[in-house]
Amino acid sequence: MVDKELPKLSLKQLDALKEISSIGAGNAATAFSQMLNRSVMMTVPSIHIVSINDVPQYMGGPETLVAGVYTRLLGDVFGSVLLTFPRESAFALTDILMGKKIGTTKILTGMGRSLLKETGMIVTGSFLTALSKMVNTTIIPRVPTLTLDMVGAIIDFILIDLSQEVEFAIVIEIRFEEKDSHVSGHFFLLPNPDSLKIILKVIGVEND
Amino acid sequence: MDDPIKVGIADLKVSTAPNKIVTNALGSCVAIVLYDAVHRIGGLAHIMLPSTAFSKIRSNPAKFADTAVPEMISMMKQLGATKTTTSAKIIGGAQMFANVLVEPLGNIGQRNVQAAKEALAKESINIVAEDTGGDCGKSVEVNLENGEVTVRSIKYGINKL
Numbered sequence: 001m002v003d004k005e006l007p008k009l010s011l012k013q014l015d016a017l018k019e020i021s022s023i024g025a026g027n028a029a030t031a032f033s034q035m036l037n038r039s040v041m042m043t044v045p046s047i048h049i050v051s052i053n054d055v056p057q058y059m060g061g062p063e064t065l066v067a068g069v070y071t072r073l074l075g076d077v078f079g080s081v082l083l084t085f086p087r088e089s090a091f092a093l094t095d096i097l098m099g100k101k102i103g104t105t106k107i108l109t110g111m112g113r114s115l116l117k118e119t120g121m122i123v124t125g126s127f128l129t130a131l132s133k134m135v136n137t138t139i140i141p142r143v144p145t146l147t148l149d150m151v152g153a154i155i156d157f158i159l160i161d162l163s164q165e166v167e168f169a170i171v172i173e174i175r176f177e178e179k180d181s182h183v184s185g186h187f188f189l190l191p192n193p194d195s196l197k198i199i200l201k202v203i204g205v206e207n208d
Numbered sequence: 209m210d211d212p213i214k215v216g217i218a219d220l221k222v223s224t225a226p227n228k229i230v231t232n233a234l235g236s237c238v239a240i241v242l243y244d245a246v247h248r249i250g251g252l253a254h255i256m257l258p259s260t261a262f263s264k265i266r267s268n269p270a271k272f273a274d275t276a277v278p279e280m281i282s283m284m285k286q287l288g289a290t291k292t293t294t295s296a297k298i299i300g301g302a303q304m305f306a307n308v309l310v311e312p313l314g315n316i317g318q319r320n321v322q323a324a325k326e327a328l329a330k331e332s333i334n335i336v337a338e339d340t341g342g343d344c345g346k347s348v349e350v351n352l353e354n355g356e357v358t359v360r361s362i363k364y365g366i367n368k369l
Binding site: 149 | 256304
C-alpha cells in the first residue's frame with residue numbers, strides 16, 4: 001500500500017522555507033493591493049508535507065467549489081501555483097476590478113475570466129520575482145489558465161504529475177484577505193520535490 | 209442506513225448490497241466501477257495513471273488502471289462475485305484546463321480512459337456505460353442495490369448511468 005513515510009524537513013529548513021515564502025507573499029500582497037487599490041493582507045505561510053491522497057483535504061476538501069487560476073512553473077524550479085477564490089470572492093474581485101458595485105457580478109463572463117487570470121498572473125508573478133531573486137534561480141511562469149470547479153478535480157492532474165516520481169506533495173499555503181473581506185482566497189505553491197532540494201541548497205540549509 | 213463507503217485518490221473498495229460506494233471530485237483521474245448484478249457485489253477504483261510503466265512507485269495497485277482492474281476482480285471474487293456476470297462503467301478522465309498538458313503524459317485524462325478500457329477488455333468485461341472526457345470535475349456514487357451510478361458535476365448536474 002501507500003508508503004506512509006513522508007520525508008521530513010528539519011526545523012531550520014522549514015523556517016528558511018517559511019521565511020522566503022513570507023517575503024514572496026509580502027511582495028504579492030503589495031502587488032495585489034495596488035491592483036485593487038485596497039489593502040490585501042497575506043498570512044504567514046504554512047508548509048504541509050502530505051501524502052498525495054490527502055492534498056485535497058488541505059485545500060478545503062475535494063468538493064469545495066472554487067475559481068482556480070493555475071500557473072505552471074518552468075526553469076530551474078518546476079512546480080505549480082494555484083490561486084483559489086471561493087465563488088463569491090471571484091465575483092467580488094471582478095466587480096472591484098471593473099469598478100462596479102460589489103454584488104453586481106453573478107456569473108463569470110469572458111471579461112471576468114480574463115481579469116481573474118490577470119490577477120493570477122500579477123500575484124503569482126510578484127511572488128515568484130521575490131523568490132527567484134532570493135534563491136538566485138530562473139523561474140518561468142507559463143500563461144495562467146482558469147476554471148471554476150471542485151478543487152479536488154482541479155488539482156488532480158498536478159497530483160498525477162507528482163505521482164510519477166513520489167507519493168507525497170509539499171504544499172506551501174498562504175491565505176489572503178482584502179480588508180473589507182469581500183475578497184479572500186488561497187495561494188498554493190507546490191514545488192516539484194527536486195526543485196525544493198535546489199531551493200534548500202541555494203539558501204544553505206541542504207540536508208547533510 | 210450506513211454511510212457510503214468512501215474511496216480516495218489511488219484507492220479502491222469493494223462491497224455488497226445494500227451499501228453505496230462514493231468517490232469525490234474526479235478530474236483527470238478515472239473511476240472504474242464493476243458490478244455483478246446477479247450476486248449484487250460491486251467495486252470502485254479511483255485510478256491516477258494508465259499503467260505501472262508511468263511511475264517509479266508501483267506498490268499500490270489502486271493507482272493504475274492496468275493493476276486496479278484485476279485487483280478489484282479478485283477482491284470481488286472473494287465476496288462471491290463471478291466475472292461472467294460482472295459489467296463495468298467508467299467515469300472521469302477530463303481535461304480540466306485547456307492547453308495544460310502534463311509532460312510526458314499529454315492529455316492524461318484521455319489516456320486514463322483508454323487504459324481503463326484496455327484493462328477491462330483484457331478481462332473480457334463489458335463496458336455498459338461511460339461518462340468520460342470533457343472539462344469538468346465529477347463525483348460518483350454507486351448503489352450496490354441495483355448497480356446504478358449517479359454522476360454529479362457543477363456543469364451538468366446529475367447524470368444517472
